[in-house]
Structure formats: C-alpha cells, structure tokens
Amino acid sequence: MIFPTKPHVVLLASPGLGHLIPMIGLATRLTKHHGFHVTIFVVTMEPGPNKHNLLPNNQSYNTSQDLYNLVVLPYVDSSAQMGLTDKIMTRLSIMMRGYIPTLRAELGSMQHNPTLLVVDLFGTEFLSLANEFNMIKYVYIPSNAWFLAETICVPLLDKQVKHEGPLNISGCKRVEYDDILDPVFDPGNRDYDVYVSIALDIGTADGVLVNTWEQLEPKTLFSLKNNNILREIFNKPVYPVGPLVRPVRPECLGGELLEWLDEQPKDSVLYVSFGSGGTLSSQQTIELAWGLEMSQQRFIWVLRPPIEHDVAGALFHAMDGQDKNITQYLPPGFMTRTRNSGKVIPMWAPQTEILAHSSVGGFLSHCGWNSTLESLVNGVPIIAWPLYAEQNMNAALVEEDLGVAIRPKVLPTKGVVGREEIMEMINKIIEEDDDGVKMRARVKEVQENAIKAYTIEGSTWKSFGQVANNCENRLKEQRAKAT
Template structure:
C-alpha cells in the first residue's frame, strides 16, 4: 500500500484508550506507531487501576513518553474508588468497575479536541465502556483486542454457552469445549473468571466487558490472518453468534517490539546492551534454550529446582530469566533455589539472571533455538515473528487457551506436561527440551516456526494482509464519519 496515498487530507487525532497494564499498553504503543506512519496525531489516554492492583502491572508513563516522544500521553485524573473496595471483592472486579468510573473524565478529554480533528477512539479490550462515551460524542469507536483472534471468537460465543449452562462451567472439569473456528480445548482452560457461576458478579462483569468489544464499530486484532485463519473466518461467519452480525475484524499484527517498547523492554529504550546478549554472541547458532515467564510469572523454589535439574540433564545451552514469589527467601541468592552444584556443572553452557530480560532481542538472536514461555499473547507473537519454536508452560489468564492454539492450530510448539497441576517435573523438562532441540519432530516444529516467521514478515510488508487490513479500517472510518455527519 502506498503510504502517501494513505495520508489523510488534514492532520487528525486518534485517541487510544488502552486497558491498564504493560501487556495492554505496550501493544497499543505499537498500534500508535502505525497511525503515526499514516500521518495522524496520536494521543494515548491512561487510566490508572486501583492502587496495589495485582491484575495489571503498572506502567511508568514518564518512561514510556520519553521513549515515544511522537505520542502525546494523557493520564486521567484519579476517580473515587473507596466505596467499591469492599472486603472480599476480587481485585480484578474492582479494577473493571473502577474503569467504568473513568468514562466521565475520558469524555471531558475527548470534548477538548475539536470534533473535526477527532478521527476515532480506539479502546482496549477491558476499557469497552468507552463505546458509550464515543456514542455520546458521535465519534467512531473501535476496539483493539490485544490477544488472539481465537480468544475473541471464544469471547463472542461465551454468552450463548453460559445461557445453556445455568450452573456454570466449572463442573465440566477437563471436558472438551467446542467453539466455531477454535480447536477443542478443556473447559478448565477458559479464563478462570469465566468458570464461575454465571450469576457471580465477577463472571457477569467479565463477560459483559469482553463481549462489548463486539459492540464497537469494528475490532482491530493483534494477529495476522494466515496465522489464525479459522478463527478469523468464524468471526465473519453468521453462525458465530446466531441472530447477530459481528462488526468487521481487522487483523493488523503482529504488533511487537524490540525498539524499547516490547513486552519485556518497556521503558528501557537507549539502555546499554544487556550482558546476556554478549553471552549469546559466543554461542553456536540455534543452540540456546531461552526460559522467561513474563512480568508476573514466578515459580516456587521446589519448581525452580525441577527446572534446573531438567536443564542440567538435557545437556543443552540455556539462558534463564528467574523470578521467585515474594517471601520465597533471599532474592539475591540463586544457590538457595537450585540443586547443589548446579551452577558449577553448567558453567559455560548456561546463564541465569534475576533482572529484566530483553526478550525481543534474545528471541531475535541467531543463537536462540527454543523458547520456554508462559504463552502470553505478546510473547507468543514475539516468538512467531522471530521464528522460534515454543515449549508451552501456561500459568494464568488466557494463556492456557493460547497453549492449545500454539500447539494444535499453529503447530509451532509443544506443551510442558504438568502445567495443569502446577508442577512440571525434571524428566519433563529434559524430555521436551531434547524433543524440540534434537528430534525429528522438533525439526518439523522448527520448520513450521520459520514458515510462520515468513508469513508474519509478509503480512506487514507493502501489499501484505495486515497492511491491507489497516487500509480497509481507515476507509471504513471515513465512511462511518460521513454517516455520523462529521
């Protein structure tokens, strides 16, 4: 697509309103860069979650703004939340309810921009009450779904499933669930909140917030069409939600980083090159297993010992970003968490560090041959874009579903058995590392990963599917504006 031809006649402002937390704001920053490349001004509006919320890792807006000077950042004034913070209320429910209270402040900010200059409002996947704000102002509102298209397909079909099971889904255990466009997966792999009784306040709020993504004029999804073709077809199929036509789906990804805004490098643009990259420089191509479990992924000491034992016995090189839960002992002492003599035995072929991991750069490095991951969607896309096969160890949220998509639909990973019970044994770590790094099956998976990488690159090139999808989105916004009488 010709960039000059896509430039708007007059410079307009796009307002991005991400859900709180690094895993939602960072992909929105990458979306902002796409808008900037098309000649738009971009304002990103940040609503802070309740103090101490464990569900959304707080982002340092100052660091983010310094790393992205072309984007205007606006932090909404705090809203009262003390009356919502009742004892026993799940923190995530409190966060969702507080987000609704920001609607008034968001509306005031939007009205401060002349309507003729306001192009559109793009809301995050948990900030969907902003659809009503846009309707009051008469501005086109689109949702940005920062997870998989397959997850969106599940979300769209959830109300019908819950209506047919008034007692809820928890009792199904590992019985398989089937959704249009998605591989069958155990009911236990749904997002935990959706397993509660349908009348439970958290379950009802979660379903409402997520399904409201499809109340927007359209949904921008951080994926590319060939990666999730079945799910994308399902979202365009009248059978997905009988009696209701879903809005247009625009696959605009993969939107990932490596320039100071990636899921693991937020706020560190311009920092010195991490020591682990120099260590990787000295390793043979495709020889290193990289282990990293995201910003919230931690393991107790007994699990760390099992991982270490498996890496030791595998004989393969490894790079391991270790996090331990609060209160698990001296965070500076690795010896307390690892088998006796492990560090000495693996000296030279392994590197362990306790600090932030430059994940995109590690995955991009030629020495990296496999990725042990928690299956967060940002991490998944980063691995796919770099052609690195995954050893899947999901921990929470939609990661268990992502594991199914990665292993069964995309074919670029294997599961680490034991994640369902929260404990992976030494033997499993040794076996799966060997499978991906050495076996014929591993060679097939690695070849698929390389093929997916080529597809991801092609999607973002001129004439690629994601570039074309974004152009279609801009065209649709223009037509919608005309209908709104702008």
C-alpha cells in the first residue's frame, strides 16, 4: 500500500438514511477542514446498482469535487439467518455481520493505507478489522451522549430479572421506564443479546464520537469523562462532534413548494414527518389528519401508507410506487378542505430545507436524532412523537432537559393520540401561548450554542482537532513501521 500525505479515514454506515447522513457529515468535516482522504462504505438492505438508490427521489449528496469516495458494498443476502420474530436490532446486526469479509477485502485492496476506521452502532463487530490493518478504531454514535451512557451500562443489568423501574445511570439523568430502549425489557429476546454485545464491543474501541456538543449535554459528557463509576465501566475518550447535519440546499425545495412557503407568515407552518422508517396505523393517520384540520394551522405533511402494528415499517417494507394513491388513507374531503392551508407530500420531502425556511414554526417529529438536530440548529420547536429505537429518550431530552418540545400524554406506541390533543399541541406550538413563547425562546438559545460549538473555543472544534492529531500520529507510526 501507498502511504498518503494525509490520513485515510474509512467510515462504515449501516443501512438507512439515519446512519448514512451523519456519516456524510463526518466525512465532509474531515475532508474540508482537515484535508483527510475519506471513503464511506455503505451497507444496503436490498440490491442496488449505485449510490443514488440510497437516497429518496435521487437526492444525492454532492461528491463532484471528490470530497470523499462513497462506495456501496455488493449486496449480501442474510435473510436465511433471520427469524420471523426478530426485531430491528437483531436484523440489522445479522445483516451487517454478513459484510465483514467484503470490507476486509476492500481494505486490503485500497491504494492508500487506511489510518482510521469509524463504524456506527451496528458495525461494532467490524472493529477487529482495524487491528489487522494497524488502524485507529472509533465507534460513531449518531445519537446523543445520554443514549451512549445508557448503552454502556446495559451489560450490568441482571439478565434474569425483567426491568420494571427507571434505569439509574451514575452521574447522568435517569432513564424513565417508558423511555428505556425496548431490548432491556425482554432479556429473552435476541435483541437483548445484540444490545449487550454492542455495548461490550464499544469498550474495545479507541474512542467514541457522539453527534452532540458540550452545551447541549454538559452533565452527561462531564460524567462520561469524570464519573468514577462510569469510568470503571467505560474508560475511553468521548468526542462530541455535533451537530453534524446535512447542509441546506435551497434548490431542493422546488419552485411550487418554495413559492408556497414564501407566501406564508413567519413561524406559521407546522412540518409533519416521521423520518425514513416511521409509520402510523390507519386509525392514527385519520386522527392526525383531523387534528391538523381542526387546528386550522398551516402544515406540510409527509405522508406514507399506514402499516399496522409496525412503527418502523418503512425500514423493511418496500414502498415504491405507493405514493400515487396516498390520499386514500385520509378522511373524505380532507384534501379539499385543507387545500389552501396545507400540503400533503407523498413519501419524502426535503426536510432540512423545509425546517430552514423562515415560515416554518414547528416540527411534529418522530424524534430520530438526525431530525431532532435539524430542528434544533434551525431554531424550530418540536411536537415529540417517538416511535422506536432511542426516540423516547430523545423526546425526553428535548422536552425535560432542553424545554424545546411537548409530548402527547400517551406514548404513540402505547395508544392512539386523539385529534383533540393533537389540535391542542399544534396550537400551543404555532400560536405561541406562554408556554410556546418560552419554548421558542429556548430553542433559539440552543440554536446559538450549536453555532458556537464550531467556533475555535467550541467543543466540536476541539474534538475534531484531537481526532485529527490522533490520526496524524498513527500515520507517522504506520510509515515508521513500514520502513
């Protein structure tokens, strides 16, 4: 192999935009600000001939200036190893494991000697490859530091006793029962074993990158670094590298949508979306539609076909071609009655660009961490509607700690949220009553400190500097060893 003048970073992204987007943000930062060579390897859930299949509506990321190299690994079918009752975490883990030989071959055939391997939460089994190639190895948590703290504590739970109360994390905010990640509830399910294995694997890394920043989670980040109990469990450096979000590209809005948004008053539009994987039941879709209509507020709603009893249904169900008759799932006459106040967009919308528009004043969101960060960096308060994964924790963080969100009285995964409550939440966010005014002021403060994280004194700037120095030193070691 040839040793490059700058470190060569290899990033591995699990399937789904929720994992790819933060990896692309990381790659962009390392290339533009540190001059590193970066290759992103991407795992897909189904066969696809090119990178554009990874992104909805062919909205690809700009690699025309060769900022980084994006490589889609050849599809590996692992369905035979999956059981009918296996949940998301187990299925993703099995899928990723099948790609280990492929990535090993790719690393061995690279022209430039790789210096750093970064994997996300579902790629921790790949960390052993870094040892084969004398690479630094990091785990990238595309979520918050509180979720990292919960994860590293999971192996301490008694596998034989079903958890029935809040999870106390030394030095950190405790995780309430309803917000704990699902695998912890069922030690007999394979997801529990996968989660524990991931937690133990993280401890073998040289460090962890987290998509957060110091001012957003000061208590948790301090505890991960200084709390004696946590340090006994996990004694590795944690680098806050956020907020890493996709940059705004106004041209993605398109003429008609941009024109409509430009016509609306400031902070008057509610954006409704449940991410790349979230789905609602038929009954909940109807209730949401009535809540939007009854609120009489302006809205943009990204609508998918309902899927019963599977809140993450869009992750594993093909939905191509289902957008033509999408309005059949709405109450009769809904489109006519709301034609002047709302926009229903099938399947996908340019979320970052919508949230950045001045007319958008609220976000009804599943609280995936990418979406949460996009809302925060654009100063948009949130109606938190968590569905799966760590989204309940994200919702608790933005509501209880940051004060920039409201949540339904009943968890959307435990029951149907009624139209009256939906209407009340929307009006509280958009009409700016006393609570709404405080929420909007607080989210503007969070927006400002997100910007400060990237200044020369900010936590993100410092973290990237430390990571860059580590990579430069490892490259020198690799060269010395080769001579």
